Amino acid sequence: MPQHQRTFLLLPLAAFLLVFFVAPLAWLLSLAVREAxxxxxxxxxxxxxxxxxxxxxxxxxxxxxxxxxxxxxxxxxxxxxxxxxxxxxxxxxxxxxxxxxxxxxxxxxxxxxxxxxxxxxxxxxxxxxxxxxxxxxxxxxSAYYLLAAFDLGRDAQGDVERVAPANRIYVDVLLRTLGISASVTVLCLLLGFPVAMLLTQVNDKTADWLMILVLLPFWTSLLVRTAAWVVVLQREGMVNGLLLRLGVISEPLTLIYNRTGVLIAMTHVLLPFMILPLYGVLKGIPPHYMRAAASLGAPPVTAFLRVYLPLAAPAIAAGSLMVFILAMGYYITPALVGGGSDQMLSYFVATYTTDTGNWGLAAALGLLMLVTTLALYAVAHRLSGGRALSMG
Structure with a gap:
């Protein structure tokens, strides 16, 4: 197909993205600096x-x-x-x-x-x-909303200064969001890597059934999955009941409306987004590489670290970046299973948009999230040698 025909076929997609994604996003972000x-x-x-x-x-x-x-x-x-x-x-x-x-x-x-x-x-x-x-x-x-997003303001003379300590919340919320997102990413990697390796080592029929189990959460609404964790993790829930029957604990643990509940629920929701990129790359690693390393005298741990893990690095970078970016923008799960000190930046964006009508500050916080995400992507892209989104 000639080049001009391929370009023509891409025009509807480009127009759709421009009208329904780029233009609304640009309009919303412009509210962070507009004064009307x-x-x-x-x-x-x-x-x-x-x-x-x-x-x-x-x-x-x-x-x-x-x-x-x-x-x-x-x-x-x-x-x-x-x-x-x-x-x-x-x-x-x-x-x-x-x-x-x-x-x-x-x-x-x-x-x-x-x-x-x-x-x-x-x-x-x-x-x-x-x-x-x-x-x-x-x-x-004006820069009023942008300064407010960084806990800054202007004094009577117009000089930039930090706001009163009681009003400094957004930088702490941003750090909290980054911390929760990084923790969820690490948990997804620790749980998802063995599952992805298992999928590459079993026969095709077993791998198909395991893949169905991995994809099963996508068949259920995010709200339903999060609400289910509220039932499972409560003091009278399944987890506490099982631990009490096994004698592991003497009284119910507090697993809900705190950071523990947020990490468990978000890890469960985002785990497939880690497994799928990992499986796509690990399946393409020839198994005889590990056998060759073993035949040359490399212990299993050394062969894994020196041969297998470098080949899986693009999948680790892609899966981790995907999970981290998705976790950065999560709102429903922390709102339902977290406490007041576990709400992430997206919670404040939603609050200022729907409850208080402060669209300027909501846009500034959204711009802060976007810039932070792009900066972290650039760092991941640089550290991975340009393979942050590469799947091969």
Missing amino acids: EVPRALPRTVAALHDWRPGQPVPPPVFAGLAQDLVEARAASTLADAARRLNYEVNGVRSTLMRAAREVNSAGAGAAFDAAFFAAVDPALASPDFFAAVQRARGPV
């Missing part, structure tokens, strides 16, 4: 603050512009979004702005909208900190 709420709702205030710098007195035209903006934004239903955005930096200002809009709207003709008027509504509305937050959110882009 405040300039849309408070255009006069933003314009009046153009030459103002924190530490200087707030110019009187700013208050007049704020009053007019509040009335028009309230009528256009854009004030709530701007108030929510400013509330991230100035705590409590959301309700204050809504109250100020009502006060301005009900003020009589000839009312003076100055610093004293807004200070009477709430002193925060006349403070330099509030207008500094408005100025930082003037758009069209």
Whole structure:
């Protein structure tokens, strides 16, 4: 088939990926740096603050512009979004702005909208900190959400600084996510490598039945599998009941709503993604290589480490990378079987997207996950000699 015909056949796939994957992902990630709420709702205030710098007195035209903006934004239903955005930096200002809009709207003709008027509504509305937050959110882009994803913020002068210790959570959550993902990857490798080796050493009929058992979890919903672990691992569940009957323990163990439950459930869910790449490569390793090493005097352990393991390295890299990336984005399993200190970064992305409506921070955390994943892939690709995704 000519080259131009093959290219033409790829166009539908490329268009599908562009429209339904690349474009939505790019739009979502752009929310991490876009600032549209405040300039849309408070255009006069933003314009009046153009030459103002924190530490200087707030110019009187700013208050007049704020009053007019509040009335028009309230009528256009854009004030709530701007108030929510400013509330991230100035705590409590959301309700204050809504109250100020009502006060301005009900003020009589000839009312003076100055610093004293807004200070009477709430002193925060006349403070330099509030207008500094408005100025930082003037758009069209800002680094506010990206800084927040790294537990950073800006002080009154606009300098970057670490947020208060009580608010430093996202870096710890990222490290927790990396730790859980790495632990699950190691567990899957330790459990999956022997299974993959066994599949290559038994006859074809037995291998087919074993492969069915490996693929069996894919026939069941992820939610059902995770819920099943809640039943199995609870204090009155099957695991504790068996250990009590065998006399291994004297009282039930706490295996659920903690890190143990998360590791067990995620390892069970992701184990097939480790076995399948391993089996695909291990099946292609000729068995006479090990016999040749043995005939040359190499002990079994030496033959395994010096001959078999290097040949399996591409499969180990591919399987580990696949499991790690999938584990990084897991949400349902940690949410159901983990405790409050076991939630991963995806939990916060989902929370800010569906519960609080903070799409900017959700996009920033998603971008943090994406960049971390790409960086780890680059490291794995480099360490594996360019074979991180190679299966042969």
